[in-house]
Amino acid sequence: MDPLSHLVQRLFASPNGELAIGGVAVSELAGRYGTPLFVYDRGVIEKKWELLRETLPSEFAIFYSVKANPNRTILRCLLEKGCGLEIASGGEFVQALDAGCSPERILFAGPGKTESELDLVLAGGIAEIHVESVREACRVASIAQSRGLRAGVALRVNPDGEAEGGAMRMGGRPSPFGVDEEQLDETLDRIFDLGSLDFRGIHLFAGTQILDPETLLNQYRKGLDIARRVAVRLGKPLRRVDFGGGLGIPYFPHEHELGMCKLQESLNTLLSSVRVQEAFAGTEFVVEPGRYLVGEAGVYVARINDIKISRGKKFLILDGGMNHHLAASGNLGQTIKRNYPIAVLNKLDQPATEVVDVVGPLCTPLDCLGRGVNLPRSGVGDLVGVFQSGAYARSASPLGFLSHPAPPEVWVERGQHRLIRRRGELTDYSRDQPIDKRSCDTSL
Numbered sequence: 001m002d003p004l005s006h007l008v009q010r011l012f013a014s015p016n017g018e019l020a021i022g023g024v025a026v027s028e029l030a031g032r033y034g035t036p037l038f039v040y041d042r043g044v045i046e047k048k049w050e051l052l053r054e055t056l057p058s059e060f061a062i063f064y065s066v067k068a069n070p071n072r073t074i075l076r077c078l079l080e081k082g083c084g085l086e087i088a089s090g091g092e093f094v095q096a097l098d099a100g101c102s103p104e105r106i107l108f109a110g111p112g113k114t115e116s117e118l119d120l121v122l123a124g125g126i127a128e129i130h131v132e133s134v135r136e137a138c139r140v141a142s143i144a145q146s147r148g149l150r151a152g153v154a155l156r157v158n159p160d161g162e163a164e165g166g167a168m169r170m171g172g173r174p175s176p177f178g179v180d181e182e183q184l185d186e187t188l189d190r191i192f193d194l195g196s197l198d199f200r201g202i203h204l205f206a207g208t209q210i211l212d213p214e215t216l217l218n219q220y221r222k223g224l225d226i227a228r229r230v231a232v233r234l235g236k237p238l239r240r241v242d243f244g245g246g247l248g249i250p251y252f253p254h255e256h257e258l259g260m261c262k263l264q265e266s267l268n269t270l271l272s273s274v275r276v277q278e279a280f281a282g283t284e285f286v287v288e289p290g291r292y293l294v295g296e297a298g299v300y301v302a303r304i305n306d307i308k309i310s311r312g313k314k315f316l317i318l319d320g321g322m323n324h325h326l327a328a329s330g331n332l333g334q335t336i337k338r339n340y341p342i343a344v345l346n347k348l349d350q351p352a353t354e355v356v357d358v359v360g361p362l363c364t365p366l367d368c369l370g371r372g373v374n375l376p377r378s379g380v381g382d383l384v385g386v387f388q389s390g391a392y393a394r395s396a397s398p399l400g401f402l403s404h405p406a407p408p409e410v411w412v413e414r415g416q417h418r419l420i421r422r423r424g425e426l427t428d429y430s431r432d433q434p435i436d437k438r439s440c441d442t443s444l
Helices: 004-010 026-033 042-055 073-082 090-100 115-123 134-147 180-191 212-233 260-274 290-297
Strands: 038-042 059-063 083-087 106-108 128-131 149-160 197-204 240-241 284-287 298-310 311-320 342-344 354-359 368-375 383-386 409-413 416-421
Touching: 004 290, 026 038, 026 149, 026 298, 026 383, 038 290, 038 416, 042 073, 042 149, 042 290, 042 409, 059 240, 073 083, 073 090, 073 180, 073 416, 083 090, 090 115, 106 115, 106 354, 115 128, 128 134, 128 197, 134 149, 134 180, 134 284, 149 180, 149 383, 180 197, 180 212, 212 240, 240 368, 290 298, 342 368, 342 409
Parallel strands: 038 409, 059 083, 059 284, 083 106, 106 128, 128 149, 149 197, 197 240, 240 284, 311 354
Antiparallel strands: 038 298, 298 311, 298 383, 342 383, 354 368, 409 416
């Protein structure tokens, strides 16, 4: 079975050759809400949550990385499961609180936190700030002192090359993230001397989009080695060891699903030795998945608006493109353009008979969602879908580019669907009209 057919069979359905998301035909969704749009299936998110929760030992807590997709409905879904939230800005802190998250279940990481952001989260009672430099630790201490409180902090560490791995490597090399492992002892001494700080642990994040369980385990082992060293220097067990995110999903034909059975087996073996170590008595271990939980739940749906042939190449021109889905265009971290899973959603039972480029409506050659894609013969009005679009899609795209309306988001839950973010209005970009602030919110 080809990867796309396997993906549809594993997560969705295709009665009569048409994609159904959460039991709802995509043509019904497109007809009700218009195109282009993003559709999310709660059932897929719940399935991924349950698999991850079953895989991780009981000492592990899950904090969803809000940056992957900050929609309030998604946050609420995960909060209902007992998930915490990891944020990377003051705006995400407000979004997390608005979704109903207790500040005591929020962690704040990121290399460039401003004083106003730090003051906002400290005043709001955030659980923990993951400081990324001595200067930032000093800022946190100063604000905490001025407010008469003790700030819970952890230190983000940029590990050496032993912990490298993943599609986007974030450790083992010069990095704006955290402090280099070689400077760890000196940094700890300076942070321990600061008043108004409650030092709680470390944060390690060496890579992302990892599909090999052994790569994750190597990073976890490295994190435990560093944590053990810090606990000795602190003189007591750490409250929290944060391994970051990194759990990936397959986007391209050569990729495979992360082996959760192997990961579970290896984690249980690893934790069996850690549980008896005094340095980890009562320690909570944290993972911060984003795309793993929500990426596969989302489909970007657009309609073919025109078809043309130019010098022997056929182009399907959609009513949405890279302004809504920068990652699928290859302009978000790809060196060589590779296609996300793309299909004609109302012709899933028809054979691929032609090779086409799938492009958007923008006046730039960068606006190409699929290059050299094998698809069934298509016509104007057909629906094209980009799968694996629940994470780093709408939220990571230049929505204002060329002033096209921002796409709506639709939530499907057990055969029912509803709008969870309205379509942007053209007047949002007009100097003569005030911006409708509701279009910047996840509420209706």
